[in-house]
Amino acid sequence: MSENSLAIRKFSDLANPTRFLALADRVLPWMAGLTILLFAVGLWLSFTTEGDYQQGETVRIMYVHVPSAWLSMMCYTVMAISALGTLVWRHPLADVSARAAAPIGASFTFLALVTGSLWGKPMWGTWWVWDARLTSVFVLFLMYLGLMALNRAMEDPARSARVSAVLVLVGFVNIPIIKFSVEWWNTLHQPASVMRLDGPTIDPEFLWPLMIMAVAFTLLFFTLHIAAMRNEIWRRRVTSLRRQAARNAGRESLAP
Amino acid sequence: MMSHAAYVIASYAVACATVAGLVFWVIGDGRARRRELKSLEAAGIRRRSAEAPGGEAQ
Numbered sequence: 333m334s335e336n337s338l339a340i341r342k343f344s345d346l347a348n349p350t351r352f353l354a355l356a357d358r359v360l361p362w363m364a365g366l367t368i369l370l371f372a373v374g375l376w377l378s379f380t381t382e383g384d385y386q387q388g389e390t391v392r393i394m395y396v397h398v399p400s401a402w403l404s405m406m407c408y409t410v411m412a413i414s415a416l417g418t419l420v421w422r423h424p425l426a427d428v429s430a431r432a433a434a435p436i437g438a439s440f441t442f443l444a445l446v447t448g449s450l451w452g453k454p455m456w457g458t459w460w461v462w463d464a465r466l467t468s469v470f471v472l473f474l475m476y477l478g479l480m481a482l483n484r485a486m487e488d489p490a491r492s493a494r495v496s497a498v499l500v501l502v503g504f505v506n507i508p509i510i511k512f513s514v515e516w517w518n519t520l521h522q523p524a525s526v527m528r529l530d531g532p533t534i535d536p537e538f539l540w541p542l543m544i545m546a547v548a549f550t551l552l553f554f555t556l557h558i559a560a561m562r563n564e565i566w567r568r569r570v571t572s573l574r575r576q577a578a579r580n581a582g583r584e585s586l587a588p
Numbered sequence: 589m590m591s592h593a594a595y596v597i598a599s600y601a602v603a604c605a606t607v608a609g610l611v612f613w614v615i616g617d618g619r620a621r622r623r624e625l626k627s628l629e630a631a632g633i634r635r636r637s638a639e640a641p642g643g644e645a646q
Contacts, residue, residue, distance in 0.1 A: 389592040566621035
């Protein structure tokens with residue numbers, strides 16, 4: 333009970349942007365360092381392990397494709413949780429988090445689509461097919477772009493926060509569709525081989541680089557996300573300070 | 589028809605470019621915002637909460 337309330341207090345402490353900024357300053361250098369280290373190990377493994385007997389060298393594309401695809405879904409999940417934070421708890425940083433995550437999610441979704449296409453050409457013989465998995469990921473990419481456009485279209489973040497939060501939650505229906513599309517429909521895309529109930533079915537030779545790259549990408553996401561949240565807080569401060577300055581200037585010019 | 593290695597190199601090149609673009613955008617955005625905050629502060633515009641703690645709106 334007391335542990336629980338302590339956790340809640342810690343969480344609501346983070347609601348204070350000034351505290352969040354102090355925390356971000358402290359953790360970002362460590363996270364960035366660890367991300368670089370993991371990428372060094374992951375990339376080294378990606379190019380030193382054996383090729384696949386069927387896929388040959390192209391198996392190495394998987395070490396960037398799978399983590400990007402995973403991040404594209406995780407980022408949207410982070411945005412959906414943030415949207416709940418905006419609508420249910422009115423957490424002041426929730427909208428900052430959702431807004432900062434959108435361009436990062438769009439980038440990783442783009443990466444998943446491009447690398448998938450570059451793998452599909454030599455392995456499937458085509459750059460693109462409109463099967464359920466590829467189409468649903470493409471829809472996810474469009475949703476990221478739409479949310480970014482919406483966030484830019486409305487100048488006042490307080491007003492756009494609720495609208496975009498509702499939209500994020502509605503769009504979340506796409507995430508299970510993406511995940512299970514390979515099981516529900518007959519797709520050219522192969523079914524899951526790592527995140528399975530009965531354990532991974534791929535050879536450890538490929539699993540190791542894949543796992544380390546996945547952790548590296550995840551850490552990269554959180555590093556970028558915290559930094560982008562910090563930027564967003566600063567951006568809002570600049571806006572409110574400018575407004576305040578304009579008000580002061582107005583008052584001074586009215587005074588005799 | 590490209591060789592397999594060409595597809596692998598192209599994939600890693602696109603990944604590198606995308607990640608580098610993201611990283612530089614986040615760093616650049618942060619620097620620009622920090623500069624703006626500094627110049628506002630230099631002009632004597634301070635946040636109200638800096639005077640009265642607890643009055644922070646966002």
